[in-house]
Amino acid sequence: MNDLTTHLTAAQLDGILIGDTNSAALAHIESCPTCAAELDTTRSSITLFGEALTSMAQNERSRLAPRPTLIDSFSAKRPIRRLTATLALAASVAIVATVVPFGHLMPPPAVKTPPPVPVSSVQSDEALLNEIDQQLSASVPAALAPLEDPTDPTGGQTSTTPSNANNKKD
Amino acid sequence: MTSKSLTAERELAIPAPSRTFEDLDAMVALYELRIFRFLIASVRDHDLAQTLTQETFFRAWSARESFRGDCAPATWLMRIAINLVRDHTRTGRFKFWKKASASAVEASEVADHLPHHASSAESALIARQQLELVWQAVAQLSDRQRTVFLLRFVEELDLPEIAATTGMPISTVKSHLYRALETVRKRSTNKQSPKQFKDKHPSERSTR
Numbered sequence: 001m002n003d004l005t006t007h008l009t010a011a012q013l014d015g016i017l018i019g020d021t022n023s024a025a026l027a028h029i030e031s032c033p034t035c036a037a038e039l040d041t042t043r044s045s046i047t048l049f050g051e052a053l054t055s056m057a058q059n060e061r062s063r064l065a066p067r068p069t070l071i072d073s074f075s076a077k078r079p080i081r082r083l084t085a086t087l088a089l090a091a092s093v094a095i096v097a098t099v100v101p102f103g104h105l106m107p108p109p110a111v112k113t114p115p116p117v118p119v120s121s122v123q124s125d126e127a128l129l130n131e132i133d134q135q136l137s138a139s140v141p142a143a144l145a146p147l148e149d150p151t152d153p154t155g156g157q158t159s160t161t162p163s164n165a166n167n168k169k170d
Numbered sequence: 171m172t173s174k175s176l177t178a179e180r181e182l183a184i185p186a187p188s189r190t191f192e193d194l195d196a197m198v199a200l201y202e203l204r205i206f207r208f209l210i211a212s213v214r215d216h217d218l219a220q221t222l223t224q225e226t227f228f229r230a231w232s233a234r235e236s237f238r239g240d241c242a243p244a245t246w247l248m249r250i251a252i253n254l255v256r257d258h259t260r261t262g263r264f265k266f267w268k269k270a271s272a273s274a275v276e277a278s279e280v281a282d283h284l285p286h287h288a289s290s291a292e293s294a295l296i297a298r299q300q301l302e303l304v305w306q307a308v309a310q311l312s313d314r315q316r317t318v319f320l321l322r323f324v325e326e327l328d329l330p331e332i333a334a335t336t337g338m339p340i341s342t343v344k345s346h347l348y349r350a351l352e353t354v355r356k357r358s359t360n361k362q363s364p365k366q367f368k369d370k371h372p373s374e375r376s377t378r
Contacts, residue, residue: 014351018322019329020344042355048284048297049304050324055283056275057207060216 008035017043190243191234198227201244204325205251211320212255214275214309222258226251241334248325248335252317259313277302300358307357308350315350318343 012025016039029036191197205226210219229250230237237246281298308316314336321332333340 010352010355011348014348014355017351018344018347020347042351045300045304045358046323046354048301049308050326051285052280052283052301053207053211053324054203055285056280057203057210059283060210060220061203061206 007032008038013039013042017046189234190237190239191231194227194231197230197243197247201247202227204244205247208248208320208325209251209255210275211308211324212316213258216275218258222251222254225254229254245331245335248321249337252336255317256313277305280305303358304354307354310357311350311353314338315346315353318346319350319354322347 008025008028012022013035015022016025016029029039202223206219206223209222209226210216213219213222226247230247237243241249281301284294284297284301286294308319311319317336318332318338321327321335322329327335329340329343332338332343336343338346
């Protein structure tokens with residue numbers, strides 16, 4: 001294996017990276033710069049991958065983590081700013097209270113009961129209904145009497161013919 | 171005082187394994203970065219990785235009574251995280267939203283976090299390109315290959331630890347690692363120039 005004309009296979013190089021160690025392969029790596037360079041190339045790519053992932057994860061965690069020290073220093077060292085912020089907050093609350101209607105905060109409206117109907121109007125309604133009933137149950141008016149009996153041969157023509165004739169004369 | 175009573179006192183002084191996760195804040199402070207790093211490399215989505223990290227610690231705390239101490243807390247947490255990733259990546263919904271997710275992690279974004287070891291601009295550019303190729307290659311691995319690859323080369327666990335974490339025999343872990351490394355090497359070197367191919371190691375040329 002230490003023969004420098006015979007290089008390690010890809011699987012042997014991977015075995016070294018994986019930790020599936022082979023003493024002969026390790027001995028060859030120490031004496032063969034070509035194989036050592038090849039191993040370093042793969043190893044450096046994977047190392048870069050791990051380092052970049054770690055850095056990205058650290059940045060992400062620090063971005064998401066709360067920063068109490070900043071808040072503390074803000075409130076302790078900047079009382080004027082804190083007062084300004086409080087006043088701004090109070091002003092914005094006042095504006096919102098003015099603009100936003102508070103309909104949803106008011107008690108629900110009482111259920112409207114229908115107003116009591118006066119007795120006189122009830123009586124007049126009953127009289128009107130009785131009058132309509134009488135008109136419906138009454139006999140056929142004189143003008144419509146010929147239509148009541150369609151079997152009458154003279155019905156209807158006697159009343160309409162003269163008027164038609166008169167119209168033609170005009 | 172007899173030796174028997176001394177032994178009993180020692181046993182009392184050692185906290186029970188089930189109490190390991192009582193102090194959740196301490197566990198989060200110790201292991202959150204590691205769990206989040208593994209999850210974001212596995213699911214490649216900021217929001218989902220964040221959610222699964224919280225879910226991992228929540229499940230660990232909920233099931234703290236079942237922690238017997240037969241493995242390290244980190245191993246136990248990582249096992250929960252692996253199960254969560256498997257459950258989420260199995261669903262068709264995950265595959266659908268992965269394509270359209272606005273919080274998906276791109277290769278260029280990872281490359282922006284490269285440490286500045288490079289001595290020249292050209293070296294930095296080459297390192298960036300290498301990283302992007304590895305990132306894309308890892309994306310092409312199967313779920314199991316990706317998991318063992320990340321555990322070995324990002325979390326730097328040794329083979330028995332990976333076997334304990336994943337519940338696979340060591341021989342299976344090795345098999346997945348060999349395949350994963352072969353894929354990563356092939357895909358990350360396929361896009362190199364013909365001149366670089368000529369300069370390649372003889373064993374690597376013979377594998378193609």
